[in-house]
Amino acid sequence: SYELTQPPSVSVSPGQTARITCSGDALPKKYAYWYQQKSGQAPVLVIYEDSKRPSGIPERFSGSSSGTVATLTISGAQVEDEADYYCYSTDSSGKGVFGGGTKLTVL
Protein backbone atom coordinates (compact mmCIF):
# COMPACT_ATOMS: atom_id res chain seq x y z
CA SER A 1 0.00 0.00 0.00
CA TYR A 2 1.03 3.58 -0.62
CA GLU A 3 2.99 5.34 2.13
CA LEU A 4 4.04 8.87 2.94
CA THR A 5 7.18 9.21 5.07
CA GLN A 6 7.80 12.04 7.52
CA PRO A 7 10.54 12.55 10.14
CA PRO A 8 9.18 11.75 13.62
CA SER A 9 10.39 15.00 15.10
CA VAL A 10 11.81 18.41 14.27
CA SER A 11 13.10 20.89 16.80
CA VAL A 12 13.88 24.59 16.35
CA SER A 13 14.37 27.67 18.49
CA PRO A 14 11.79 30.46 18.32
CA GLY A 15 12.36 32.62 15.26
CA GLN A 16 14.19 29.93 13.34
CA THR A 17 12.92 28.21 10.21
CA ALA A 18 11.38 24.77 10.58
CA ARG A 19 11.18 22.44 7.61
CA ILE A 20 9.16 19.24 7.64
CA THR A 21 9.44 16.86 4.73
CA CYS A 22 7.05 14.29 3.33
CA SER A 23 8.20 11.74 0.79
CA GLY A 24 6.04 9.58 -1.42
CA ASP A 25 6.37 7.99 -4.83
CA ALA A 26 3.14 9.49 -6.16
CA LEU A 27 3.84 13.08 -5.10
CA PRO A 28 5.10 14.09 -8.55
CA LYS A 29 1.52 13.48 -9.77
CA LYS A 30 -0.54 14.11 -6.64
CA TYR A 31 -0.93 17.17 -4.46
CA ALA A 32 0.23 17.25 -0.86
CA TYR A 33 -1.83 18.75 1.94
CA TRP A 34 -0.59 19.66 5.42
CA TYR A 35 -2.52 19.56 8.69
CA GLN A 36 -1.57 20.92 12.08
CA GLN A 37 -2.86 19.16 15.18
CA LYS A 38 -2.39 20.62 18.62
CA SER A 39 -2.81 18.48 21.70
CA GLY A 40 -6.43 17.45 22.29
CA GLN A 41 -7.72 19.26 19.22
CA ALA A 42 -8.96 18.30 15.78
CA PRO A 43 -6.54 18.86 12.89
CA VAL A 44 -6.47 22.14 10.99
CA LEU A 45 -5.54 22.58 7.32
CA VAL A 46 -2.48 24.80 6.91
CA ILE A 47 -1.44 24.12 3.28
CA TYR A 48 -3.40 22.68 0.35
CA GLU A 49 -2.43 21.72 -3.19
CA ASP A 50 1.28 21.70 -2.31
CA SER A 51 1.71 25.41 -1.69
CA LYS A 52 -1.58 27.26 -1.18
CA ARG A 53 -2.40 28.77 2.18
CA PRO A 54 -6.01 28.92 3.45
CA SER A 55 -7.28 32.23 4.71
CA GLY A 56 -6.47 32.76 8.36
CA ILE A 57 -3.24 30.77 8.26
CA PRO A 58 -0.21 32.97 9.06
CA GLU A 59 2.11 33.86 6.18
CA ARG A 60 5.01 32.15 7.93
CA PHE A 61 3.51 28.83 6.80
CA SER A 62 4.45 27.84 3.26
CA GLY A 63 4.62 24.68 1.21
CA SER A 64 6.51 23.37 -1.76
CA SER A 65 6.91 20.14 -3.66
CA SER A 66 9.66 18.83 -5.85
CA GLY A 67 9.77 15.34 -7.25
CA THR A 68 8.84 12.83 -4.59
CA VAL A 69 9.24 15.23 -1.64
CA ALA A 70 6.82 17.83 -0.33
CA THR A 71 8.01 20.30 2.28
CA LEU A 72 6.21 22.38 4.87
CA THR A 73 8.22 25.42 5.91
CA ILE A 74 7.51 27.58 8.93
CA SER A 75 9.59 30.73 8.66
CA GLY A 76 10.21 32.30 12.03
CA ALA A 77 8.55 29.57 14.04
CA GLN A 78 6.62 30.68 17.10
CA VAL A 79 6.04 28.82 20.35
CA GLU A 80 2.36 28.53 19.39
CA ASP A 81 3.37 26.55 16.28
CA GLU A 82 4.40 23.63 18.46
CA ALA A 83 2.16 20.77 17.31
CA ASP A 84 2.02 17.58 15.30
CA TYR A 85 2.05 18.06 11.54
CA TYR A 86 0.70 15.55 9.04
CA CYS A 87 1.02 15.44 5.29
CA TYR A 88 -1.80 13.91 3.29
CA SER A 89 -2.22 12.81 -0.29
CA THR A 90 -4.02 10.22 -2.38
CA ASP A 91 -2.90 7.19 -4.32
CA SER A 92 -3.77 6.39 -7.91
CA SER A 93 -6.98 4.60 -6.89
CA GLY A 94 -8.41 7.53 -4.96
CA LYS A 95 -7.61 6.26 -1.47
CA GLY A 96 -6.29 8.74 1.02
CA VAL A 97 -3.11 8.39 3.04
CA PHE A 98 -1.54 10.37 5.85
CA GLY A 99 2.11 10.51 6.70
CA GLY A 100 3.12 9.25 10.10
CA GLY A 101 3.26 12.75 11.53
CA THR A 102 6.04 15.03 12.73
CA LYS A 103 6.19 16.49 16.20
CA LEU A 104 7.45 20.06 16.00
CA THR A 105 9.10 21.39 19.13
CA VAL A 106 9.79 25.11 19.39
CA LEU A 107 11.98 26.00 22.36
Added chain:
Amino acid sequence: QVQLVESGGGVVQPGRSLRLSCAASGFTFSNNGMHWVRQAPGKGLEWVAVIWYDGSNKYYADSVKGRFTISRDNSKNTVYLQMNSLRVEDTALYYCAREGDADHLPNSFDIWGQGTMVTVSS
Protein backbone atom coordinates in the same frame (compact mmCIF):
# COMPACT_ATOMS: atom_id res chain seq x y z
CA GLN B 1 -22.22 28.08 11.82
CA VAL B 2 -20.56 25.34 9.79
CA GLN B 3 -20.37 22.31 12.01
CA LEU B 4 -19.91 18.54 12.07
CA VAL B 5 -21.00 16.54 15.10
CA GLU B 6 -20.12 12.87 15.43
CA SER B 7 -21.98 10.38 17.60
CA GLY B 8 -22.37 6.66 18.13
CA GLY B 9 -19.04 5.78 19.68
CA GLY B 10 -18.68 3.55 22.71
CA VAL B 11 -17.19 0.37 24.09
CA VAL B 12 -17.82 -2.79 22.10
CA GLN B 13 -16.49 -6.35 22.16
CA PRO B 14 -14.31 -7.71 19.35
CA GLY B 15 -16.37 -9.07 16.49
CA ARG B 16 -19.37 -6.86 17.22
CA SER B 17 -20.73 -3.93 15.21
CA LEU B 18 -21.20 -0.22 15.72
CA ARG B 19 -22.61 2.59 13.57
CA LEU B 20 -21.20 6.09 13.73
CA SER B 21 -23.10 9.16 12.59
CA CYS B 22 -21.89 12.61 11.62
CA ALA B 23 -24.51 15.36 11.48
CA ALA B 24 -23.67 18.39 9.35
CA SER B 25 -25.07 21.88 9.64
CA GLY B 26 -24.42 25.37 8.30
CA PHE B 27 -23.66 24.40 4.70
CA THR B 28 -25.20 22.61 1.71
CA PHE B 29 -24.29 19.06 2.68
CA SER B 30 -25.07 17.55 -0.72
CA ASN B 31 -22.31 19.63 -2.35
CA ASN B 32 -19.38 18.03 -0.54
CA GLY B 33 -17.59 14.73 -0.30
CA MET B 34 -17.27 13.42 3.24
CA HIS B 35 -14.49 11.43 4.90
CA TRP B 36 -13.87 9.44 8.07
CA VAL B 37 -10.43 9.71 9.64
CA ARG B 38 -9.37 7.92 12.81
CA GLN B 39 -6.65 8.34 15.39
CA ALA B 40 -5.67 5.57 17.79
CA PRO B 41 -4.65 6.75 21.28
CA GLY B 42 -1.23 8.39 21.09
CA LYS B 43 -0.89 7.61 17.39
CA GLY B 44 -1.14 9.45 14.09
CA LEU B 45 -4.03 10.13 11.77
CA GLU B 46 -5.31 7.32 9.57
CA TRP B 47 -7.63 7.93 6.64
CA VAL B 48 -10.55 5.48 6.72
CA ALA B 49 -13.08 6.16 3.96
CA VAL B 50 -14.61 8.70 1.61
CA ILE B 51 -18.01 9.07 -0.02
CA TRP B 52 -18.63 11.42 -2.90
CA TYR B 53 -21.11 14.27 -2.61
CA ASP B 54 -23.87 12.23 -4.28
CA GLY B 55 -22.93 8.85 -2.84
CA SER B 56 -21.92 7.53 -6.25
CA ASN B 57 -18.43 6.50 -5.24
CA LYS B 58 -16.87 5.20 -2.05
CA TYR B 59 -13.29 4.28 -1.22
CA TYR B 60 -11.83 2.55 1.82
CA ALA B 61 -8.48 2.05 3.48
CA ASP B 62 -7.20 -1.49 3.07
CA SER B 63 -7.35 -1.93 6.85
CA VAL B 64 -11.15 -1.59 6.91
CA LYS B 65 -12.24 -2.69 3.45
CA GLY B 66 -14.87 -5.40 3.62
CA ARG B 67 -15.70 -4.62 7.26
CA PHE B 68 -16.70 -0.93 7.21
CA THR B 69 -19.30 0.77 5.03
CA ILE B 70 -19.65 4.50 4.52
CA SER B 71 -23.01 5.93 3.48
CA ARG B 72 -24.86 9.23 3.53
CA ASP B 73 -28.38 10.58 3.64
CA ASN B 74 -28.43 14.00 2.01
CA SER B 75 -32.00 14.58 3.17
CA LYS B 76 -30.78 14.28 6.77
CA ASN B 77 -27.41 16.00 6.27
CA THR B 78 -25.73 12.98 7.80
CA VAL B 79 -22.90 10.64 6.91
CA TYR B 80 -22.55 7.23 8.52
CA LEU B 81 -19.86 4.64 9.14
CA GLN B 82 -21.12 1.12 9.70
CA MET B 83 -18.37 -0.86 11.38
CA ASN B 84 -18.67 -4.64 11.45
CA SER B 85 -16.33 -7.36 12.72
CA LEU B 86 -14.59 -4.87 14.94
CA ARG B 87 -11.05 -5.57 16.09
CA VAL B 88 -9.02 -4.33 19.01
CA GLU B 89 -6.89 -2.37 16.53
CA ASP B 90 -9.96 -0.37 15.46
CA THR B 91 -9.88 1.40 18.82
CA ALA B 92 -9.56 5.08 17.98
CA LEU B 93 -11.10 8.52 17.96
CA TYR B 94 -13.13 8.72 14.77
CA TYR B 95 -13.41 12.08 13.04
CA CYS B 96 -15.64 12.99 10.15
CA ALA B 97 -14.30 15.68 7.84
CA ARG B 98 -15.75 17.71 5.01
CA GLU B 99 -13.95 17.77 1.71
CA GLY B 100 -13.71 21.22 0.18
CA ASP B 101 -15.36 21.73 -3.18
CA ALA B 102 -13.91 22.99 -6.46
CA ASP B 103 -14.39 26.63 -5.47
CA HIS B 104 -13.14 26.45 -1.91
CA LEU B 105 -10.15 24.47 -0.67
CA PRO B 106 -10.57 21.68 -3.22
CA ASN B 107 -9.86 18.15 -2.04
CA SER B 108 -8.91 19.44 1.41
CA PHE B 109 -10.38 18.47 4.75
CA ASP B 110 -11.59 21.98 5.53
CA ILE B 111 -14.02 21.21 8.37
CA TRP B 112 -13.56 18.56 11.07
CA GLY B 113 -15.79 17.34 13.83
CA GLN B 114 -14.52 16.82 17.36
CA GLY B 115 -14.59 13.06 17.03
CA THR B 116 -16.31 10.12 18.71
CA MET B 117 -14.32 7.49 20.60
CA VAL B 118 -14.61 3.81 19.75
CA THR B 119 -13.06 1.29 22.11
CA VAL B 120 -12.96 -2.36 21.10
CA SER B 121 -12.21 -4.53 24.10
CA SER B 122 -13.30 -7.78 25.65
